[in-house]
Amino acid sequence: MSLNEKNNQPIDELYNSLLDGNKEFVAHSLSQDPEYFNKLAAGQAPPVLWIGCADSRVPANQITNTAPGEIFVHRNIANMVVHSDMNMLSVLDYAVNVLKVKHVIVTGHYGCGGVLAALGNQQVGLIDNWLRHIKDVYRLHKDELDAIEDVTEKGDRLVEFNVIENVYNLCKTSIVQNAWKSGQGLGVHGWVYSLKTGIITDMKVSAFDNANMDNVFKFK
Secondary structure, three states, rough: OOOOOOOEEEEEEHHHHHHHHHHHHHHHHHOOOHHHHHHHHOOOOOOOEEEEEEEOOHHHHHOOOOOOOEEEEEEEOOOOOOOOHHHHHHHHHHHHOOOOOOOOEEEEEEHHHHHHHOOOOOOOOOHHHHHHHHHHHHHHHHHHHHHHOOOHHHHHHHHHHHHHHHHHHHHHHHHHHHHHHHOOOOEEEEEEEEOOOEEEEEEOOOOOOOOOOOHHOOOO
């Protein structure tokens, strides 16, 4: 254990290992490509926006075998698309209207703690207000979910429904609607990742326009 020179407080080895890891990352990257960081610093033009869960086990680039600069990422608890979330909307607006991404992917994962918490009725804290959005997803699919007796299977199915509903929520945003209205090529998709297998499952709810949306949600 070392000491922080500024306030003389002990710093544990885990903290130091992060900085050491950064040095190793830099050295390895430069050994593969001496211009690696110059290229990254020149700007970004990722073709994909990833809206995923904040879970530390679901890193977008790693599980899709892509490099830094290829995926623009927004993460929150349980990969939610909430119409009043200015953080998410700001990321979406920048990705669609400035970066001109070609695809936006909502990615959930089986065993999601946020989704499982929403299945229960115990108070957790401030996050209860966020989980209410997932409980609304449960309400929409109550009959099917209540018919599932196995707790794990029920949780997995709610994870899938949560992705599907948030794809729909994404399509309803003015940002996506206006992109489609202007003729911008933009696909919206829903995936679920398995922590047990590493496999991504496509939920088959991709949309490239608002043709299949209810009229009340369509922008004319």
